[in-house]
Amino acid sequence: MSHEQNNRLTDDILIVDDTPDNLRVLSSILTNRGFKVRKSLDGHGAITSAKATPPSIILLDIRLPEIDGYEICQILKADPNTSHIPVIFISALDDILDKLKAFKSGGIDYITKPFQEAEVLVRVETQLRLQKLQHQLIQRNDELARFNRELEQFAYVVSHDLQQPLQTMTGFAQLLILKHQNNLDETSYEYLRGILESGHRAQQLIQDLLGYAQIEHQTQKFESVDCNVVMAKVLNNLQTIISEKKVDLTCEALPTVVGNETQLIQLLQNLISNAIKFVRPLLSPQVRITATQQNREWLFEVRDNGIGIDSENLTCIFEVFQRLHTDSEYPGTGIGLAICKKIVDLHRGRIWVESQLGAGSTFYFTLAASSERLNN
Secondary structure (H helix, E strand, C coil): CCHHHHHHHHCEEEEECCCHHHHHHHHHHHHHCCCEEEEECCHHHHHHHHHHCCCCEEEEECCCCCCCHHHHHHHHHHCCCCCCCCEEEEECCCCHHHHHHHHHCCCCEEEECCCCHHHHHHHHHHHHHHHHHHHHHHHHHHHHHHHHHHHHHHHHHHHHHHHHHHHHHHHHHHHHHHHHCCCCCHHHHHHHHHHHHHHHHHHHHHHHHHHHHHHHHCCCCCEEEEHHHHHHHHHHHCHHHHHHCCCEEEECCCCEEEECHHHHHHHHHHHHHHHHHCCCCCCCCEEEEEEEEECCEEEEEEEECCCCCCHHHCCHHHCCCCCCCCCCCCCCCCCHHHHHHHHHHHCCCCEEEEEECCCEEEEEEEEEECHHHHHC
């Protein structure tokens, strides 16, 4: 027996028609093809049967006593236990309005009587294949989500356990430099400085990994957040580098959005930090932040005068560990923009970038508008 025939034996088809001859014909067609079939002459019996043991698919007549096919379909679609069952209507009604009503009630296909055996089999098998593919897709998405959770948990545990030995290593290197720097030859001193710098880079990477892994595990309390307050906190956090780099930063009045304040601070801080970092030597960074309302969301723009991004890298820069420059050119871990994307995704928004090499970049992201703001 073939794999396809084995699959058919597990497919349970419910036929609902008040005409016994139609039931016999359809049952014969499907049984001869290898399907399991059960039958019902009325709507109430069909609903009871479907709810007791959900079939793989339902072939449903429209004109039935007491309750018609449209209402049966609506009842089944309203029940979470039967809403997933594909319903194919079979009816002598051939008017376009009847077909539209069938689809609006939840049907996924329509066969007009008198039906042809080949048509019935093709439509049934097509819908069953689609159902199986959808089920496989859901399973794979669930597996992928579980894998991502396990990977993030692994990264969190490993990163956390690495912090202590790294702190010990950098601490001893620092002590050796402080205690013996006058007695060290140039080569030994450079070795120790290299250990110290590598340790600090590794510590920064661990901190960024922990931050990335912890985002989804933070309390997801979304509420109205005044982005002007968020920006004030971001500027306070970045005041040292803004002063050192002589940053020309302008920000228009920002809206109130729905979100998590801590995460929005991290989002804007990462984008502004990048705008300050990725500039050509001897050029003062210029950063402009604006927001415009579009229906029930706000579109934010963070524009800079930096080195720009090649068009082929505009998408990949939001992936973890994606670095376009060496650490000696522009230091970093390649996680900052991945954190931004994860935050925006958790807020059900979108993030993207437009850029021109040598002319700067504009990062865009959307956030849901606060209902309080919309009502004002």
